[in-house]
Amino acid sequence: MATGTWREWTADDASEWLSAPSADDDKYRRGVLGVITGSPDFPGAAVLGVEAAHRTGVGMVRFTGPRAVRQAVLAARPETVGVPGRVQAWLLGSGMDTDHRSFLLAGDLQHALASGEPTVLDAGGLDLVGSHTAPTVITPHARELARLLNDRDIDATVEEVEADPAGWAARAAEELRVAVLLKGAVTHVCDPDGTRLTVTASTHWLASAGTGDVLGGIVGALAATHHERLATHATAITYLAATAAFVHSEAARRASEAWEGGPVTAMDVAHAIPPVIGRLLRGEARSPRP
Template sequence: MAELWGATDAGRVLRMPTAADDKYSRGVLGMRTGSTRYPGAAVLGVEAAWRTGIGLVRYLGPPAPTDLVLNRRPETVTVDGRVQAWVIGSGTDPQDRADAETAALRGILSGAVPVVVDAGALDLAVGATAPRILTPHDREHDRLRAALGLRAVGASREDAAVETARALGATVLLKGSVTIVADADGWIAHVASGTPWLATAGTGDVLAGAIGAVLAGAAAGAGGPVHLGRVAATGAWLHGRAATLCTQAAVGGAGTGPITALDAAGYLPRAVAEVLRASP
């Protein structure tokens, strides 16, 4: 039976930093996102990762998005090094991907470090062995299922997500007005903290960055394997809550109003603070 994921659940995943922490113990996230065609995706994902609470972000991408990332977030490191989690694929297109980049992504997906697989890297997730959180929307999910040879007829979104997760041996976060998170063992959660105003360009890039930050933080503080489903659901809850706070602020609290992805990312610290305040 699916869990309805909420703030209390998210609070069990997040960790308040202590005086003993440094930037490495708080989590290091590597990001291979953005492209010459879609450079803004890199900015949105990196912004979200920093805003969600992370010790260090390493961004590795083409020159144009790298310049934009450093202009927006100069604290970002743009050289390779040790990471505790990856986000790959946001703002990329497999048809434009160079052979060297494909090789680099396949290397990440065959390693031991957990990976958030988004958008233009989803085609590489089939057959990968790294611990993975996939973040497709419905159309991407349909293409993924076709690549796996899974039939779509008669399956509910939840049943389809569970089947896909089992076939991949990974966690699937199926985006929607109610986001469904399913892992390979049959664990399921629903996340409904968002707002219809989230249906706008770039919010998926923000989501991937938020999940990546939660994942890196969890991996840094864990003494053993991280429950990827709970991490994914927590990132989705924070993303939805940040958007809800943003849309309320857009009209001064008098109802709700339109938002942009970058604006929503700016409310992630408030969403995190709410969760930590409510945590036992």
């Protein structure tokens, strides 16, 4: 499957898509991320995504997901706003089951999409792709991408996607007309305009539950912070997604190093985001990989 030339996203690349707040910034200029994620069965997905978004430096996180999940989110991050209001980007679907949405939740998701703001669709929100025209990135793993494509009458097995992630990520971007971040040991980020980027994992301890929810929070936060740029350059979401994948990978490496190269949890990765961003903002070279 022809996919064009892929380029590895570097620390120098990522640093160009990060910004520290200036004296003129307030929480709205830094961006407000709206989050509708989690479910009674998977409340942790919402907690992890919100935690990661805060740690990435967004101005505000506004959680309007399921009421049963909101208490857990506010207990973990009390600075989160739990009522509807102004939003400049959305993170939708993490920790949700596509087949078990309440009427109210489905309405909330459609209302978010109708806002026209940049959107990150993950997990239980992937089937919503194509229902709006705002800058959008989807963040599936191989199984989720295969299911999504099959639902669109494009035959793809999990084994085929795993054997050729570059080809299938590129085809998904072309067919669905959105940016695609296909998670894996090598994450492939691409869009319909031909941008082809890879981020190679700096540690395989990322292969654990909840780390994808953390990644979603990072992408969403960066989209909210760059909402003004996305309003005029929709393709910027591809570079923001690649930057998020790079930060995610480096945070996992840093968290593992704190445990002598040992295993890490998703929350460990979220907590390691600020120093990674700090180093990138200072233009410091990334530490050698173990």
